[in-house]
Amino acid sequence: MRQIVAFGGGGFSMESGNPLLDDYVLGLTGTPEPRVCFLPTASGDADHYLVRFYNSFREGTKPSHISLFRRERGVSDTRAHLLSQDLIYVGGGSLLSLLGVWRAHGIDEVLREAWEAGVVLCGLSAGSLCWFSEAVSGYHGEVNRVQALGLLPHSNAVHYSDGDRRAAFHRHLLEGMPGGFAAEDGAALRFVGDELVEVVASRPEARAYRLERRGALVMETRLATRYLGTAAIPAALPESIGRALAA
Amino acid sequence: MSAPGRIFVSGGHEFKRGGGNDALSDHIVDLADSSHPRICLLPTASGDPEDQIASFRRTFGERDCLPSAVSLFRLATERVDLREHLLAQDAIYVGGGSMVNLIAIWAAHGVGEQLRECLEEGVLVCGQSAGAMCWFEQGVTCSSGAPTAVAGLGLLEGSACVHYHGEPERRHFYLQAVAEGGLKHGIGLDDQTAALFEDGQMVETVSARPTASVWRVAHTEDESADGMTAIEDRLDSRCLVHQAPAADALGADILELRETLAARAATGRSRRTGVGRTGVGRLD
Numbered sequence: 001m002r003q004i005v006a007f008g009g010g011g012f013s014m015e016s017g018n019p020l021l022d023d024y025v026l027g028l029t030g031t032p033e034p035r036v037c038f039l040p041t042a043s044g045d046a047d048h049y050l051v052r053f054y055n056s057f058r059e060g061t062k063p064s065h066i067s068l069f070r071r072e073r074g075v076s077d078t079r080a081h082l083l084s085q086d087l088i089y090v091g092g093g094s095l096l097s098l099l100g101v102w103r104a105h106g107i108d109e110v111l112r113e114a115w116e117a118g119v120v121l122c123g124l125s126a127g128s129l130c131w132f133s134e135a136v137s138g139y140h141g142e143v144n145r146v147q148a149l150g151l152l153p154h155s156n157a158v159h160y161s162d163g164d165r166r167a168a169f170h171r172h173l174l175e176g177m178p179g180g181f182a183a184e185d186g187a188a189l190r191f192v193g194d195e196l197v198e199v200v201a202s203r204p205e206a207r208a209y210r211l212e213r214r215g216a217l218v219m220e221t222r223l224a225t226r227y228l229g230t231a232a233i234p235a236a237l238p239e240s241i242g243r244a245l246a247a
Numbered sequence: 248m249s250a251p252g253r254i255f256v257s258g259g260h261e262f263k264r265g266g267g268n269d270a271l272s273d274h275i276v277d278l279a280d281s282s283h284p285r286i287c288l289l290p291t292a293s294g295d296p297e298d299q300i301a302s303f304r305r306t307f308g309e310r311d312c313l314p315s316a317v318s319l320f321r322l323a324t325e326r327v328d329l330r331e332h333l334l335a336q337d338a339i340y341v342g343g344g345s346m347v348n349l350i351a352i353w354a355a356h357g358v359g360e361q362l363r364e365c366l367e368e369g370v371l372v373c374g375q376s377a378g379a380m381c382w383f384e385q386g387v388t389c390s391s392g393a394p395t396a397v398a399g400l401g402l403l404e405g406s407a408c409v410h411y412h413g414e415p416e417r418r419h420f421y422l423q424a425v426a427e428g429g430l431k432h433g434i435g436l437d438d439q440t441a442a443l444f445e446d447g448q449m450v451e452t453v454s455a456r457p458t459a460s461v462w463r464v465a466h467t468e469d470e471s472a473d474g475m476t477a478i479e480d481r482l483d484s485r486c487l488v489h490q491a492p493a494a495d496a497l498g499a500d501i502l503e504l505r506e507t508l509a510a511r512a513a514t515g516r517s518r519r520t521g522v523g524r525t526g527v528g529r530l531d
Contacts, residue, residue, distance in 0.1 A: 068345070069292075069348055069390070093321075094321075094322065097352045100352045100355030100356075104351035
């Protein structure tokens with residue numbers, strides 16, 4: 001089964017002490033002690049990011065990472081290593097730098113191969129945008145369209161509560177970008193094959209959206225989202241219902 | 248094809264003291280030719296690590312420069328108009344690391360074009376290791392383990408190989424590749440040596456370490472060796488020597504402070520007393 005989980009933001013990188021999204025993707029591997037390989041390329045293989053990854057995944061998984069800046073150390077056969085994983089986890093940072101480096105090392109092809117072989121792929125921010133055919137990336141100031149790997153034939157935006165990204169996504173759709181999905185911090189889109197099958201969240205209020213162009217308009221549909229934590233009465237519940245439940 | 252302007256390439260230069268590194272840093276400041284040169288580090292090839300940026304700032308800050316650094320990985324938090332910032336510099340310094348990643352990331356961000364524009368505008372461009380080889384048509388990278396030929400920006404003709412005698416495997420690979428025609432003729436640069444190019448022509452080589460040199464490497468027909476071989480010519484390089492700062496203003500201050508403290512300790516007077524202050528005055 002080809003699976004990708006794209007986080008709008010969240011997991012160990014952004015939600016210290018909230019393992020809900022990371023536990024969710026580990027669960028999808030169907031393995032008690034999954035082999036997890038972290039790709040911190042988009043951060044320039046920052047040391048502090050690696051430390052946080054190992055701290056978060058040292059229990060219950062077999063963690064590893066691939067550094068494309070210091071290849072003389074560590075994993076020598078990157079293709080064999082990636083193909084032997086249960087989960088490949090892509091960190092955040094610069095999407096343009098990520099894609100440039102991956103293409104230079106042929107990692108883009110290996111990731112497609114891994115995906116087709118059933119390795120679960122996931123990531124947040126740049127690590128979400130990379131899987132789609134087009135990304136709405138606001139990392140470098142102006143929010144631009146970037147051609148990404150295209151495993152998923154949709155467009156994608158992350159950190160979607162940011163108004164600039166929403167405006168840019170709508171503008172690009174009207175200019176002909178294919179329709180796609182946007183996720184807020186704490187929301188994750190799970191795809192099986194090309195199809196979105198579920199939206200999950202590590203925060204009760206996190207949302208995700210489907211966006212499509214209809215003529216001169218953009219249709220933005222809020223998607224049903226499953227909160228992964230213990231269900232609590234949402235704070236935004238109308239007062240009357242809250243009173244009825246309390247009674 | 249050849250680049251306008253000045254490119255200064257080093258076979259190995261660290262932002263620290265000793266081993267010829269000081270003299271090379273001094274030389275770069277001299278080349279920048281400004282009273283307080285603005286010098287910007289591009290640490291892209293090693294993923295923009297903070298420690299490299301800090302030692303760069305210290306090294307060139309100590310030399311009356313105005314150092315800065317641009318991270319292509321952290322543009323979300325460190326917003327800067329890259330082109331504008333680069334064009335405002337007296338010198339741009341490209342750090343070492345992975346040449347493959349450097350070229351790929353620059354291509355993704357369009358930095359190569361901006362650097363060419365900087366060269367045309369008279370900005371001195373320098374680099375060491377991957378940051379030196381990237382200007383040539385070809386270089387030799389070891390950042391994937393075994394030495395491999397890799398394409399550069401091609402602003403300088405031919406090829407280059409850094410850490411020349413420091414990494415025998417790299418030199419061996421380079422000589423063989425030049426002999427067999429896999430790599431074009433070029434230069435091998437030892438650590439703490441450098442070559443200056445003006446409008447695409449090499450105009451000077453310098454060495455800041457006694458045994459270190461720059462070598463011209465070309466292939467030739469050699470009847471006796473049964474086919475192609477590579478020849479290595481040692482180039483005459485100007486020796487760079489670091490002038491340790493004499494008793495300059497800072498040194499004199501420290502000396503003075505020590506004398507003051509010694510005087511206080513000898514008399515046992517607090518600096519709050521009038522006599523103590525007079526003592527300080529006398530030392531001036």
